[in-house]
Every structure is written in C-alpha cells, then in structure tokens.
Amino acid sequence: MKPLPKHVRQRWRYLAVGIETWPDVTIDRRAFQRHLWFAAQNLLGDVGSAATDLSVMQFGHDEGTGSAIVRTRRGSVSDARAVLTCLSEVDGNPIGLRVRGVSGTVRACEEKYLGGRGEATEHGNVAFEGAERPAISRDSHVDVRVETEFVGATQRDIS
Template sequence: MKHLPKHLRPKWRYVAVALETDPDESFSRGAFQRELWYATQNLLGDAGSADADGTVVRFQFRNGDGSAVVRARRGEVEAIRAALACVESVDDATVAVGIEGVSGTIRACEEKFIPAATERPDRREVAFAGERRSGIARGDRVAVDVDGDRTYATSEDVE
C-alpha cells in the first residue's frame, strides 16, 4: 500500500503532561490511556473523541511522579487539554494532571517539557501541626500521615 502524500497526511501536535499521585501509588501506561479515552469520550462523544485522538505515545511513571506525551490532531489540542482536565483517578489512585506544554514533534516535546529524571521520595519524620509525624518528602512537596489519612504540604509548612 502506498503512503499518502505529505499534504494529505494527518498533522499532529504533542501535549506534554505531568502526572503526580501518592508516592505509594503506581499505575501503567495502559491504565492512564484507558482513563484518558473514557474522559475524552464522555466529554466529546464518539465522533469528537475520534477526531481528537488522544493516544499516549510516551509514558514514564515511578514513585508517584511521572510524565506522558499525548498525541492530538492539529486543531484538537484544546479538546485534549479539556479531556486531560477531566482525568481525576487512574486505577483507584487519585492523580493530579498538569499540562506542561504543546509541541509539533515528540522529540521537541520531550526536550522542552519533560524532566530527565523524577525526584526520589524520602521517608522521614517531620513536625506538622505541632506534632512529630511520618512523611514522604519529594523535592519541596511533603505527604504527611495524619490520623490514618494523608495530608499534603510544602517544605515550608513542615519542620
């Protein structure tokens, strides 16, 4: 089968996505892809989700921190951004999704917007709300165990 001429091929944009969840949680590329497709279909409908595409072409996730590159058809980037905003959990793990930027190639997207390595979490005792508690620090973010629940703070909130 012959390739389509360049002017007839679909034109793509690539969206860099930052993912963050509890340091103890983990999920796969397939699970994130499934949640993104569900969100896209629920938001845009069948025809709209097919037009937007939303395929995860690159994915890395470790220690509750990661990134992805999501493919969008040119002209449908805003629809994919809206669908990404609708993703709130993956495999029962609450996840924060942030858009880092948009690029015309995968390589440029990775070079501009995706960090080389994720920060390694450090479990330690922290002073929070006047008491010593167990916490997991990742950069300037700290997840503190408070009465069986997890509370999130910055390094300025804890000692």
C-alpha cells in the first residue's frame, strides 16, 4: 500500500514539557500517559479527547526533575496545553508541569527546548526550623526532608 501524499497526511505538533516532583517520587511513562489521557477525557470529553489525540513520545524522570515530549494534532495545541494544566498528580504524587515550547518535529523539539543540561542536584544537610535536616538542592530550589515528607524551601529559608 502506498503512503498518502504529504498534503493529505495528518499534521502533528510536539510539546516539550518540563516535569517537577518531590525528589523521592518515581514516575514512569505509562503512568504519565494514563493520567494524561484521563485528564483529557475529564476536560474535553470522549470526542474532544479523541480529536486532540495526546501521546507521550519521549519521557524521562529522575530525582524530581524530568521532561517529556507530548504529541498532539496541529489544531489542538491550546487544548493540549489546557489538559497539561489540569494534570496535577500522577499515582497520588503531586506533579508540576511546564510547557517549554511547541515544535513541528520531534527533533526540533528536542534540540530547541530539551537540549540543555539538566539541573545540578546536590544532596546534603541544611539548617531548617532550628534543626539540621537532610535536603536536596536544585538550582534555587531546596527540598528539605521533615519527618517522612519533603518541604519546598528557598536558599533564604535554610540559613
């Protein structure tokens, strides 16, 4: 069977998405895809979700930061952004998403928006609330472990 001519083929857009979670949370591609589909279905309904056709093309997550490339149809970029905004947790763990940019090809999306080095992560102890506590530092963000959970802080909070 011959492929369709270019002017008849489906056109896609690729969203570069930055992911941030607590440092001890692990998220895999399958769980992220499942929650993305549920968010699309809840926001847009069955017909809108099928028309948007969101798919996770690439996914990576480690020590609280990561990135993904999400594919959507060309006319549905604003709906895809809205769905990503509605996604606030994956498997019960809070998640922060930020669309870094939109591109017409996966390669351009990787090079333009995901090509930079990841944030440097440092493990150590900090003074927080009058006690020395273990913490993980990423750029200007510091996640301090208090008992069994993490608390988000800045450099000013830990001195």
